[in-house]
Amino acid sequence: MPRPMKPTRVLLPALLVLAIALTACDGGGQSSNAATKTSSAVVPTPAETFTGAPGTATYEYANEGLLVTVKLDGSDGTMDVKNSSDNDLEAPGLYVLDAADGHEVDGTVLDAAPIAAGETASFDVRLDDLTVDDIGLLVLLFGADNYGAFVRTA
Numbered sequence: 641m642p643r644p645m646k647p648t649r650v651l652l653p654a655l656l657v658l659a660i661a662l663t664a665c666d667g668g669g670q671s672s673n674a675a676t677k678t679s680s681a682v683v684p685t686p687a688e689t690f691t692g693a694p695g696t697a698t699y700e701y702a703n704e705g706l707l708v709t710v711k712l713d714g715s716d717g718t719m720d721v722k723n724s725s726d727n728d729l730e731a732p733g734l735y736v737l738d739a740a741d742g743h744e745v746d747g748t749v750l751d752a753a754p755i756a757a758g759e760t761a762s763f764d765v766r767l768d769d770l771t772v773d774d775i776g777l778l779v780l781l782f783g784a785d786n787y788g789a790f791v792r793t794a
Contacts, residue, residue, distance in 0.1 A: 695713065695714050695771060695772055695773075696711075696712060696713045696714075696772065696794075697711075697712045697772040697775070697792055697794065698710070698711050698712075698792070698793050698794035699711075699712070699778050699790035699791065699792050699793065700790060700791055700793050701780045701787065701788065701789075701790045701791070703787070703788070704725055705723070705724035705725035705726070706721075706722070706723055706724070706725050706729075706787075707721075707722040707724070708720070708721050708722075708732070708780055708790070710734070710765060710778065710790060712765075712767070712772055714771055714772070715766060715767040715768060715769065715770050715771055716764070716765070716766050716767075717764070717765050717767075718762060718763065718764055718765065719732060719734070719749060719762070719763045719764075719765050720760070720761075720762050721755050721760060721761045721762075721763075722760045723755045723756070723757060723758065723759055723760065723761075724758065725757060726757050727757055728754060728755070728756050728757050729754060729755040729756075729782045729783075730754050730782045730783025730784075730785070731749070731752035731753050731754055731782070731783060732749050732752055732755070732763065732780070732781065732782055733746075733747070733749055733752065733780075733781035733782070733783075734747040734749065734765065734778060734779060734780055734781060735747055735778075735779050735781070736767060736770055736774070736775050736776070736777065736778055736779070737775075737776045737777040737779070738770070738774055738775075738776055739773070739774055739775060739776035740774070740776075742776060745767070745768070745770055747765055747766065747767045747768075747770075747778075748765065748766045748767075748768070749763045749764075749765050750763060750764040750765065750766065751763060751764070777789050778790040778792075
């Protein structure tokens with residue numbers, strides 16, 4: 641009477657053949673060696689969803705009772721500050737980190753003045769030779785204090 645085959649004697653060779661076949665498959669003729677494989681694939685950037693006119697942008701900063709909105713058209717615009725906090729604020733300022741290389745460019749808040757707690761104020765702003773497309777990051781200042789980055793909303 642013949643002895644029945646053990647399951648491992650059947651499965652082991654089958655798994656070995658499958659492993660060799662999968663290792664040999666390289667997905668279309670490209671090298672499967674990760675050390676020599678280079679990729680020129682470009683990671684897609686999400687499309688902007690801003691709906692304003694070209695060359696315009698709106699940025700907002702909101703934190704603990706403070707709402708600051710900057711609206712730009714080219715390199716000029718306005719800054720509206722609503723100080724609902726319990727603290728008086730020194731005169732506002734801003735700077736830009738250039739989108740091309742990250743260098744810091746000072747913006748100008750014209751006729752900047754302190755803003756008392758509970759008050760609102762509006763100022764004209766100028767970014768000199770920068771345009772909306774040059775802005776990598778727009779940063780808010782009050783006096784010498786860096787309050788952080790604005791978020792582009794439109």
